[in-house]
Amino acid sequence: MGKKEFRFDLNVEVIAEGMLPPGKITKNHGFSDKEVAGLEVYLEMNCDEIYKKAKEIGKFTNLL
Secondary structure, eight states: OOOEEEEEEEETTEEEEEEETTTEEEEEESOOHHHHHHHHHHHHHTHHHHHHHHHHHHHHHTTO
16 A cells, blocks of 8 residues: 545644554644544554545545
């Protein structure tokens, strides 16, 4: 698997961007250090599932 960028955008005030793998947040606006650490743990533990879901979503967006 190659590295992919991602972005969590819960609203205009809270944004986190990072890379998979290794599941590291590279930019953060609005998340606490504790929340960023939790996101990184989640990403590392769920990397394969996230890729799987992203591929499924990609199939649908390519149809549009």
